[in-house]
Amino acid sequence: MTQPRGHLTALEDEAIFVLREVVATRARPVLLFSAGKDSIILLHLALKAFRPSRLPLAIMHVDTGHNFPEVLAFRDARLAEIGEPLVVASVQQSIDDGRAIEETGPRASRNRLQSVTLLDAIARHKYDAAFGGARRDEDRARAKERIISLRDDLGGWDPKNQRPELWEIYNTHVRGGEHLRVFPLSNWTELDVWEYVRRERLEVPSIYFTHSREVFSRDGLLYAASPAVPRLPSETPFTAQVRFRTVGDMTCTGAIRSSAATLDDVLRETATATVTERGATRADDKIGEAAMEDRKREGYF
Amino acid sequence: MSTEVAPEPHLRALRCATAGSVDDGKSTLLGRLLLDAKAIMTDQLEHLDEASRRRGFARTDLALLTDGLRAEREQGITIDVAWRYFATPARRFVLADAPGHVQYTRNMVTAASRADVAIVLVDVRHGLVEQTRRHLFVTRLLGVNSIAVVVNKMDQVGYAYDVFARVREDISTYLAALPLPGPAPSVAFFPVSALVGDNVVDRSAATPWYDGPTLLSHLEGLDVEERGADAPARFAVQWVIRPQNETHPDYRGYAGRVLSGVLRRGDAIKAWPSGVASTISRLETFDGDVESVGHGAAITVHLADDLDVGRGDLLSVDGQPPPTLAREIEADLAWVHASQAKVGVPYLLKHGTREVRAVLAAIVHVYDVATGARAAPGAGGLAMNGIARVELRTAEAIPVDTFAERRQTGSFLLIDPASGATLAAGMVR
Numbered sequence: 001m002t003q004p005r006g007h008l009t010a011l012e013d014e015a016i017f018v019l020r021e022v023v024a025t026r027a028r029p030v031l032l033f034s035a036g037k038d039s040i041i042l043l044h045l046a047l048k049a050f051r052p053s054r055l056p057l058a059i060m061h062v063d064t065g066h067n068f069p070e071v072l073a074f075r076d077a078r079l080a081e082i083g084e085p086l087v088v089a090s091v092q093q094s095i096d097d098g099r100a101i102e103e104t105g106p107r108a109s110r111n112r113l114q115s116v117t118l119l120d121a122i123a124r125h126k127y128d129a130a131f132g133g134a135r136r137d138e139d140r141a142r143a144k145e146r147i148i149s150l151r152d153d154l155g156g157w158d159p160k161n162q163r164p165e166l167w168e169i170y171n172t173h174v175r176g177g178e179h180l181r182v183f184p185l186s187n188w189t190e191l192d193v194w195e196y197v198r199r200e201r202l203e204v205p206s207i208y209f210t211h212s213r214e215v216f217s218r219d220g221l222l223y224a225a226s227p228a229v230p231r232l233p234s235e236t237p238f239t240a241q242v243r244f245r246t247v248g249d250m251t252c253t254g255a256i257r258s259s260a261a262t263l264d265d266v267l268r269e270t271a272t273a274t275v276t277e278r279g280a281t282r283a284d285d286k287i288g289e290a291a292m293e294d295r296k297r298e299g300y301f
Numbered sequence: 302m303s304t305e306v307a308p309e310p311h312l313r314a315l316r317c318a319t320a321g322s323v324d325d326g327k328s329t330l331l332g333r334l335l336l337d338a339k340a341i342m343t344d345q346l347e348h349l350d351e352a353s354r355r356r357g358f359a360r361t362d363l364a365l366l367t368d369g370l371r372a373e374r375e376q377g378i379t380i381d382v383a384w385r386y387f388a389t390p391a392r393r394f395v396l397a398d399a400p401g402h403v404q405y406t407r408n409m410v411t412a413a414s415r416a417d418v419a420i421v422l423v424d425v426r427h428g429l430v431e432q433t434r435r436h437l438f439v440t441r442l443l444g445v446n447s448i449a450v451v452v453n454k455m456d457q458v459g460y461a462y463d464v465f466a467r468v469r470e471d472i473s474t475y476l477a478a479l480p481l482p483g484p485a486p487s488v489a490f491f492p493v494s495a496l497v498g499d500n501v502v503d504r505s506a507a508t509p510w511y512d513g514p515t516l517l518s519h520l521e522g523l524d525v526e527e528r529g530a531d532a533p534a535r536f537a538v539q540w541v542i543r544p545q546n547e548t549h550p551d552y553r554g555y556a557g558r559v560l561s562g563v564l565r566r567g568d569a570i571k572a573w574p575s576g577v578a579s580t581i582s583r584l585e586t587f588d589g590d591v592e593s594v595g596h597g598a599a600i601t602v603h604l605a606d607d608l609d610v611g612r613g614d615l616l617s618v619d620g621q622p623p624p625t626l627a628r629e630i631e632a633d634l635a636w637v638h639a640s641q642a643k644v645g646v647p648y649l650l651k652h653g654t655r656e657v658r659a660v661l662a663a664i665v666h667v668y669d670v671a672t673g674a675r676a677a678p679g680a681g682g683l684a685m686n687g688i689a690r691v692e693l694r695t696a697e698a699i700p701v702d703t704f705a706e707r708r709q710t711g712s713f714l715l716i717d718p719a720s721g722a723t724l725a726a727g728m729v730r
């Protein structure tokens with residue numbers, strides 16, 4: 001008797017199938033790698049889909065210039081380990097080139113500028129499919145996203161005009177200038193992600209686990225005290241035991257107080273969490289009811 | 302902390318498609334399921350409270366939880382399929398929430414195409430209305446094996462048994478009369494008030510005449526594992542792995558997915574559409590070789606012989622029913638695009654991982670989606686949200702099964718070669 005496929009294995013099968021469908025039918029696929037837990041899994045699944053050959057896709061990081069140093073070190077080590085090259089698209093470069101305008105003031109963030117850098121890089125490298133690690137459980141706008149989502153020649157997303165996704169037959173056609181955003185982890189939840197990290201014994205950056213850090217409090221979230229994040233006079237830094245649930249740009253990624261030191265600790269914390277991943281940690285989604293939808297329409301991940 | 306870390310769930314998530322007419326209470330039901338199953342996080346609840354207050358609602362509107370896009374929230378309707386995830390100690394769930402408007406029947410097709418179970422809502426005061434007929438028809442057309450009918454707003458009829466029983470009778474009669482192939486689905490009925498919470502997650506004291514399970518415990522217990530092991534094996538080749546490096550000079554692996562049945566090392570196979578024969582020499586995964594592998598698996602197959610096998614090919618195992626090689630295909634089409642279907646025009650047909658050119662040879666009849674009745678194609682032909690029996694002619698033969706036998710190899714898409722748009726969902730009859 002062959003056992004029925006378990007929950008994580010079924011998610012893995014689906015993601016590998018999607019990766020192969022897109023790579024087989026698109027000329028220039030790219031995998032967006034931020035060294036966060038979702039993209040770590042994505043890269044791992046790409047290895048499962050295509051080894052023992054070299055990966056038939058590019059790997060790109062959109063670097064805001066305000067990333068956690070631990071995460072960048074992890075990124076480089078991981079790529080060296082698998083022997084694949086990395087393309088870096090730099091938000092600083094977009095600012096220097098006058099393509100993007102830096103926000104100013106204490107709440108300035110480069111999060112939104114990433115869309116410009118990403119779309120420029122997609123156009124420059126003529127990528128026609130970009131894999132991202134976004135999950136539908138993250139946000140209300142993401143909940144409507146297809147696994148394979150068409151972007152127009154301006155990189156925009158029109159949620160009212162999406163291709164229906166039927167069975168598991170994927171339509172990967174694009175016209176000149178259009179590209180696909182592909183989300184093989186669409187059906188994963190945060191808990192699935194951590195369970196998979198444990199099952200596959202994947203390394204993740206140290207900041208996902210508890211550590212002592214200089215932080216300051218803003219709008220009920222804790223932010224890393226760093227020159228990249230300007231503080232108001234009233235925002236005094238202090239030391240706390242924290243960890244991060246997501247590892248985005250420092251200016252908009254908050255930490256949570258946690259003593260979770262191991263994967264099992266993190267899993268327990270995730271299983272009993274009472275606040276969503278983005279709600280706990282992302283200032284960018286607190287701005288309005290439709291913050292994510294607006295960024296997606298502009299070409300965000 | 303002494304909480305145990307639970308092991309990976311044994312079963313894959315249960316995929317539910319939800320359907321109902323506008324105002325039947327679908328969003329409220331989903332909110333209720335998520336709330337009572339404690340799958341709503343506090344920041345989402347706060348958001349809900351605030352959004353409800355801003356709209357001047359007296360009470361927290363659970364529907365706002367599932368209406369994701371701004372246009373939807375502003376107009377107070379649901380436009381597109383939304384995917385929700387929640388878990389109970391017994392099971393994980395994926396809810397595909399398909400909006401109820403007439404013009405969005407295609408969303409119902411989308412949601413139903415991936416569903417293990419369809420949750421169909423009716424307002425007990427209105428009973429079996431046209432929109433419900435459509436949902437039930439689409440559910441049956443798409444071969445969903447299990448239907449849960451939620452008879453909602455029971456509080457509005459004083460929880461009267463006879464009103465519930467009449468709705469149940471009407472729906473059963475309608476379903477039984479639908480002229481569609483395939484096994485009859487199993488259907489369960491639930492007397493519910495989504496607003497109050499009766500029989501959704503918690504049993505209701507208001508329906509002493511009902512001794513069945515609550516909706517949630519029914520879903521938790523639903524057995525939908527396909528009896529994969531006895532089904533004929535089908536494997537779709539997606540990509541040929543050829544590293545051509547020093548460590549793997551002669552490596553040639555067929556990366557793809559087991560669409561149905563089981564593959565075993567040593568199986569004699571045929572590759573379609575060419576029909577060439579070989580033997581499975583290895584079943585390789587990233588984590589090592591395996592002796593056999595079941596339905597759903599993404600793996601790499603190695604064959605004993607050097608053959609011309611490539612992307613788009615379908616493997617079957619000797620001694621089991623092979624697929625039918627066909628150039629003329631009779632099918633039901635659900636048209637999901639704003640353009641009109643045109644007889645004689647070339648389309649692209651995607652079946653499994655293969656794309657071939659195909660023309661629509663004839664529209665045999667259209668279905669009245671609200672009654673299931675067949676009618677001659679009128680002047681309107683086949684357009685958005687229409688469903689019809691058609692004949693297609695492909696440029697090359699493709700290996701198909703009927704949809705009733707196997708939905709993985711009995712289904713296909715029609716794609717517009719010029720725009721790349723998905724035009725129709727097809728089911729081989």
Ligand SMILES: Nc1nc2c(ncn2[C@@H]2O[C@H](COP(=O)(O)OP(=O)(O)O)[C@@H](O)[C@H]2O)c(=O)[nH]1
Nearest residue numbers: 322323324325326327328329364454494495496
């Ligand atoms: N009395 C009563 N009202 C309900 C029930 N379920 C939903 N409603 C109300 O019916 C209206 C439409 O519900 P909604 O969930 O938005 O419907 P949808 O359009 O199907 O998503 C709202 O005013 C709900 O409060 C119920 O079980 N009983």
